[in-house]
Amino acid sequence: MAFKVLQSGLFTTIQDEGRKGVAHLGHCNSGALDIYAYHWSQKLLTNVEENALEVMVGLKLEATKPTTIAITGADLGLEINGAYKEPWQTYAIKAGDILHFSKRITGQRAYLAVKGGFDTPRYLGSFSTTIKEGFGDKLKIGDTLPYDATTGTPPAKVKKEYIPNYETLLTLHVILGYQHTLFSNKEKEKFFNNEYEITLQSDRMGYQLSGEGVFAKSENLISEGIAFGAIQIPKDGQPIILLKERQTIGGYPKMGTVLAEDCYALAQRGPGCKIQFGPYTIK
Amino acid sequence: MEFKQVTLNASMLYFEDSISEEVLNRVQHAFHTMRSMEGITDITPSYTSLLIEYDSSLLSHETLENLIKKSLQETHSNVTTQQKHIKIPTDYSKGEDLGSVAKYHDLSIEEVIHLHSSTTYRVYAIGFMVGFAYLGTLSSKLFTPRRSTPRAKVPKGAVAIADHQTAVYPQQSAGGWNIIGHTDFDNFASFSIGDSVEFVRI
Numbered sequence: 001m002a003f004k005v006l007q008s009g010l011f012t013t014i015q016d017e018g019r020k021g022v023a024h025l026g027h028c029n030s031g032a033l034d035i036y037a038y039h040w041s042q043k044l045l046t047n048v049e050e051n052a053l054e055v056m057v058g059l060k061l062e063a064t065k066p067t068t069i070a071i072t073g074a075d076l077g078l079e080i081n082g083a084y085k086e087p088w089q090t091y092a093i094k095a096g097d098i099l100h101f102s103k104r105i106t107g108q109r110a111y112l113a114v115k116g117g118f119d120t121p122r123y124l125g126s127f128s129t130t131i132k133e134g135f136g137d138k139l140k141i142g143d144t145l146p147y148d149a150t151t152g153t154p155p156a157k158v159k160k161e162y163i164p165n166y167e168t169l170l171t172l173h174v175i176l177g178y179q180h181t182l183f184s185n186k187e188k189e190k191f192f193n194n195e196y197e198i199t200l201q202s203d204r205m206g207y208q209l210s211g212e213g214v215f216a217k218s219e220n221l222i223s224e225g226i227a228f229g230a231i232q233i234p235k236d237g238q239p240i241i242l243l244k245e246r247q248t249i250g251g252y253p254k255m256g257t258v259l260a261e262d263c264y265a266l267a268q269r270g271p272g273c274k275i276q277f278g279p280y281t282i283k
Numbered sequence: 284m285e286f287k288q289v290t291l292n293a294s295m296l297y298f299e300d301s302i303s304e305e306v307l308n309r310v311q312h313a314f315h316t317m318r319s320m321e322g323i324t325d326i327t328p329s330y331t332s333l334l335i336e337y338d339s340s341l342l343s344h345e346t347l348e349n350l351i352k353k354s355l356q357e358t359h360s361n362v363t364t365q366q367k368h369i370k371i372p373t374d375y376s377k378g379e380d381l382g383s384v385a386k387y388h389d390l391s392i393e394e395v396i397h398l399h400s401s402t403t404y405r406v407y408a409i410g411f412m413v414g415f416a417y418l419g420t421l422s423s424k425l426f427t428p429r430r431s432t433p434r435a436k437v438p439k440g441a442v443a444i445a446d447h448q449t450a451v452y453p454q455q456s457a458g459g460w461n462i463i464g465h466t467d468f469d470n471f472a473s474f475s476i477g478d479s480v481e482f483v484r485i
Contacts (some may be wrong), residue, residue, distance in 0.1 A: 021328045021329040023326065025412050025413060025414065025472060026412060027413055029481060102472060132412075141337070175289065175290055178287070178289045179393045222300070222302060222329075222332075223329050223408055223410065223417075225295070225334025227336070247410060247412075248409075249327060249329045249408055249409075250410070257293075259290065259291065260291065260292070283345075
């Protein structure tokens with residue numbers, strides 16, 4: 001035994017860096033949606049290729065063994081035995097402690113790692129839960145998350161300059177490498193000069209945006225591989241940013257690809273939040 | 284051949300902009316040649332192109348382009364050695380849409396079954412869901428549009444056709460393809476780009 005799940009929260013899964021080398025079989029990469037925050041959760045504990053919980057809000061756990069946790073990403077009002085704890089640092093945990101992600105303060109997704117990682121199954125080499133592929137499931141009340149008991153892990157904290165601010169207006173930098181010639185200059189101007197809003201149809205597969213419609217010259221394209229961050233624009237003209245659980249191939253027109261690090265920041269914005277696009281030139 | 288960078292760690296290799304068996308052979312060859320290259324983390328082949336993802340600390344778009352050009356020239360012969368032939372035992376007796384497909388083409392059910400099971404197909408792409416192989420090319424007498432209303436549940440093992448392609452559903456899912464048969468075949472992970480596939484009537 002280790003962590004007992006007292007409340008499952010909105011949507012909590014185990015994630016790591018995702019699956020590699022299996023896209024040709026139709027498997028998505030999966031993995032932490034905000035790899036930047038995920039990496040810090042591992043680095044703070046000097047974990048190597050372990051895993052973390054990707055937490056939205058509401059998760060409540062009881063520890064049955066001592067460990068040290070790292071908490072990064074969104075500030076979801078983590079309370080340990082009722083006392084608020086800031087993210088982007090480690091906390092020592094003892095048996096009987098109650099951890100509760102009580103409310104959303106900033107950001108959408110927090111990463112909770114334990115020293116040495118959770119001892120959960122790997123599927124095709126990765127710990128990442130991918131429900132649609134039958135790899136694991138979201139946490140449920142009564143689940144247990146095993147880990148090895150540890151004490152004496154030195155405390156660590158991320159320096160302020162490395163902690164992102166999720167409240168600013170996010171500019172998604174776009175590499176126009178893919179199929180941008182399918183869009184006229186007029187359509188591109190609309191795309192780069194308007195703000196878009198994140199809709200409720202936003203999850204680990206992709207973020208559907210809403211705003212000024214952008215239309216491609218042609219719609220029937222030969223299906224091809226889809227990169228992380230690809231901006232797909234279906235018939236209705238509304239962009240979708242494709243993320244970790246995207247389909248591996250698809251035939252919708254693509255404006256370009258959002259830089260990976262901007263996708264990590266996007267994963268910390270929720271429905272109703274505004275974003276804008278900006279061009280990016282590869283040096 | 285065109286090699287386009289799509290993001291900092293991924294590039295697209297395009298061969299042609301139309302689908303043919305000759306282009307598929309080149310995609311298949313490129314896939315097998317590049318699979319073992321150091322620094323490449325994932326390759327997604329599909330019809331006329333390959334998405335190549337790589338570790339950008341080991342490879343750049345430019346070095347990869349040179350490597351690919353060189354290696355595709357060097358090993359232009361031994362493609363067929365990589366190709367599997369997969370047989371799919373198929374029960375055509377309960378194909379839900381067999382009747383409507385026959386009617387659409389003004390063929391008998393027997394003729395539809397014969398046309399479907401006497402063609403050898405190739406895997407042109409894998410996607411939509413894990414293990415879903417797009418198999419081409421149907422006899423032109425069987426080109427059939429998708430159902431106007433997709434089914435909420437197409438069962439696992441359904442053998443179906445849409446447009447110029449056929450496929451087996453690797454798991455239950457929603458789908459708009461026309462179901463003409465069923466199979467117990469379950470080795471969906473064995474499909475690889477370019478493999479040849481045959482439906483054997485049982």
